[in-house]
Amino acid sequence: MTSSLASLESALDYTFQDISLLEQAVTHRSHSARHNERLEFLGDSVLNFTVAALLFKRFARIDEGDLSRLRANLVKQASLADIAQKLSLSQYLRLGEGELKSGGFRRPSILADALEAVFGAVFLDSGFDAAHKVIARQYAPILVHVDPKTLGKDPKTLLQELLQGRRIALPVYTVVATHGAAHNQTFEVECAIPKLEVKVLAGGTSRRAAEQSAATLAIAAIEAQGPGKGTRRRPRKSAQLSLPVAVSQESST
Amino acid sequence: MTSSLASLESALDYTFQDISLLEQAVTHRSHSARHNERLEFLGDSVLNFTVAALLFKRFARIDEGDLSRLRANLVKQASLADIAQKLSLSQYLRLGEGELKSGGFRRPSILADALEAVFGAVFLDSGFDAAHKVIARQYAPILVHVDPKTLGKDPKTLLQELLQGRRIALPVYTVVATHGAAHNQTFEVECAIPKLEVKVLAGGTSRRAAEQSAATLAIAAIEAQGPGKGTRRRPRKSAQLSLPVAVSQESST
Numbered sequence: 001m002t003s004s005l006a007s008l009e010s011a012l013d014y015t016f017q018d019i020s021l022l023e024q025a026v027t028h029r030s031h032s033a034r035h036n037e038r039l040e041f042l043g044d045s046v047l048n049f050t051v052a053a054l055l056f057k058r059f060a061r062i063d064e065g066d067l068s069r070l071r072a073n074l075v076k077q078a079s080l081a082d083i084a085q086k087l088s089l090s091q092y093l094r095l096g097e098g099e100l101k102s103g104g105f106r107r108p109s110i111l112a113d114a115l116e117a118v119f120g121a122v123f124l125d126s127g128f129d130a131a132h133k134v135i136a137r138q139y140a141p142i143l144v145h146v147d148p149k150t151l152g153k154d155p156k157t158l159l160q161e162l163l164q165g166r167r168i169a170l171p172v173y174t175v176v177a178t179h180g181a182a183h184n185q186t187f188e189v190e191c192a193i194p195k196l197e198v199k200v201l202a203g204g205t206s207r208r209a210a211e212q213s214a215a216t217l218a219i220a221a222i223e224a225q226g227p228g229k230g231t232r233r234r235p236r237k238s239a240q241l242s243l244p245v246a247v248s249q250e251s252s253t
Numbered sequence: 254m255t256s257s258l259a260s261l262e263s264a265l266d267y268t269f270q271d272i273s274l275l276e277q278a279v280t281h282r283s284h285s286a287r288h289n290e291r292l293e294f295l296g297d298s299v300l301n302f303t304v305a306a307l308l309f310k311r312f313a314r315i316d317e318g319d320l321s322r323l324r325a326n327l328v329k330q331a332s333l334a335d336i337a338q339k340l341s342l343s344q345y346l347r348l349g350e351g352e353l354k355s356g357g358f359r360r361p362s363i364l365a366d367a368l369e370a371v372f373g374a375v376f377l378d379s380g381f382d383a384a385h386k387v388i389a390r391q392y393a394p395i396l397v398h399v400d401p402k403t404l405g406k407d408p409k410t411l412l413q414e415l416l417q418g419r420r421i422a423l424p425v426y427t428v429v430a431t432h433g434a435a436h437n438q439t440f441e442v443e444c445a446i447p448k449l450e451v452k453v454l455a456g457g458t459s460r461r462a463a464e465q466s467a468a469t470l471a472i473a474a475i476e477a478q479g480p481g482k483g484t485r486r487r488p489r490k491s492a493q494l495s496l497p498v499a500v501s502q503e504s505s506t
Contacts, residue, residue: 041321045302052294056295128382
């Protein structure tokens, strides 16, 4: 059912001295008692440290808060599941019947955990330098594209920074409507930036989620205006729920 | 004002190739621009990983949840500040005027951060093996005394496990009084274990805190009863607020 671990080794560019460690790393607890959870604990920490060291070296001038934010983004479940997918890790997973039937081999949490366990297995097999090398290899193509100014920042923060950079007043978020019963509500939020004549609407299952969506739309609307400073713009007119809305108005300056 | 770094090196049993790294590690941001916060980021992660690896090796049979709990306890601020104190780290700290005057060299957060930065500096100076060795040396006397069954568990959990081990019904927590205004309240909570005739009262600034204190008192009261199984006890009588109260009653069995 599962592919030969030799091809996983070649994808990792690492050959195990004790292949049973790799076998354990791809074994979910639903499959057998010798499963990967302890290796995952170890792998999670060698991964966190390695990515910290890689970022520390690559970005010599950014502060520790930014380093933390970048790392959190690079080691989060979705990022790990992406790497796991590139390694075709799901082909090697050993899952119990129930997990197999419910598609566990596609589940991001199972993939991310197994990937961490693989890193932990490499560390156990050969020590830190080998684990560092294996992890660095997987992250090399990702690190090339990391933008320390934006990666891992939420849309509201990005919008705020964009406006501050242009010395424009902060956006105003307003809940314009709520729908549904108390524990199953959706929120409609407006994000307005009068100076740029931007007014967008977005929905979400929480006020916060709706605000973040609205901020994303607002950024898109501002970027569509081009690199202007908020004083001269092409007048535009449109009005549509949940899409960028630039309210037409001649610039007063 | 600050002691020579050579004596810190000997306390760490490590000699820096680049002593300016150690100097930076003991420099708080209030002192100068070349401060220790980036090193702290790096040191925090090499510390977390090293302690994970030490625990993984030492406790071959405990699960990843227990490993996480143990690690969290070993790397928390108070634990780091303890180690910093044994190293007399405060003597080497470079603080700005304000921090100096307000006693910053005694503050656990500043000590813990500087210690992490020192570990990060060792890693930068010589790589992982050196950092592992320095950290392992500081933790060796601590790891000897780690009890994986109890370390880092809160009193309510410990009490619950103690009772489950004796097949006794769980304790009942009751708020018996609150004092003070809404945002400055104190709570008085009773913890009762009828089967053991234990009834204790404790106060706290939150319900949770009061419950934890009450659990601590309940454990003390049970331990004072000796290793009995809850069926035969010396009858005792006492009644005092915020102290163990064993309600006297002849055992019915």
